[in-house]
Amino acid sequence: MEGKTEDANQLVGASMGIDPDSPIPHFWQGNIALEERQPARAIAAFDRALELDPTHGFSYLDRALAKQSSNLLSPALMDMDRAAVFLGGDPIEFMVYEKRAFLKSRMGDLAAALQDLDRMVTLEPSRRAQSEPLIREWRRQLGKTR
Numbered sequence: 001m002e003g004k005t006e007d008a009n010q011l012v013g014a015s016m017g018i019d020p021d022s023p024i025p026h027f028w029q030g031n032i033a034l035e036e037r038q039p040a041r042a043i044a045a046f047d048r049a050l051e052l053d054p055t056h057g058f059s060y061l062d063r064a065l066a067k068q069s070s071n072l073l074s075p076a077l078m079d080m081d082r083a084a085v086f087l088g089g090d091p092i093e094f095m096v097y098e099k100r101a102f103l104k105s106r107m108g109d110l111a112a113a114l115q116d117l118d119r120m121v122t123l124e125p126s127r128r129a130q131s132e133p134l135i136r137e138w139r140r141q142l143g144k145t146r
Contacts, residue, residue, distance in 0.1 A: 023049035023056045030059070034066055042066035057086030061096055064103070073107050094124035110138045 030045035046063035049056055064079035080100040087093050101116035117135055121128040 021052060023053040023059060026052065027056065027059050027062070030062055030066065034062065034069075037069075039066040039070045043070070055086050057083045057090070057096075060086060061099070065099070068103055068106075073103065077103055077107065094120045094127065097123065098127070105138065110142050114138050114142070 026045045026049035030042040030049065033039070033042035033045055043063055043066045046059045046066065049059040050063070053059075060079045061083035064076040064083060067073075067076035067079060077100070080096060080103060084093070084096045084100065087096055097116045097120035101113045101120065104110075104113035104116060114135065117131055117138070121131055121135075
């Protein structure tokens with residue numbers, strides 16, 4: 001694994017030299033740091049990507065994951081909300097709602113988590129079957145039945 005991330009870091013560094021104003025190498029640098037379980041380094045890389053392109057929805061999404069792994073839950077939720085705005089209409093938009101649902105449940109807001117999970121299965125119906133057990137459990141915990 002170490003060799004792979006080292007190679008990836010070299011490729012990212014080379015691409016930064018080719019196009020220093022692109023957010024993409026910083027985005028990948030952040031993902032490498034996430035893979036290496038270095039959330040502070042990941043956040044810094046995503047911050048730089050967003051300085052270069054404040055509409056880069058994937059950077060908001062992945063920065064939210066880095067913040068969540070650092071227990072920065074409210075800032076992570078704010079990034080998830082921004083990701084939902086900038087990735088609206090993207091084929092992977094459903095992932096934002098799925099990840100945000102788990103974050104909201106971790107924050108203790110199961111009602112909001114259920115709304116996001118419902119939105120996720122609306123956007124990606126093929127995920128309904130695997131999501132149903134969790135939806136039923138969260139509804140049970142809320143005292144709701146459907």
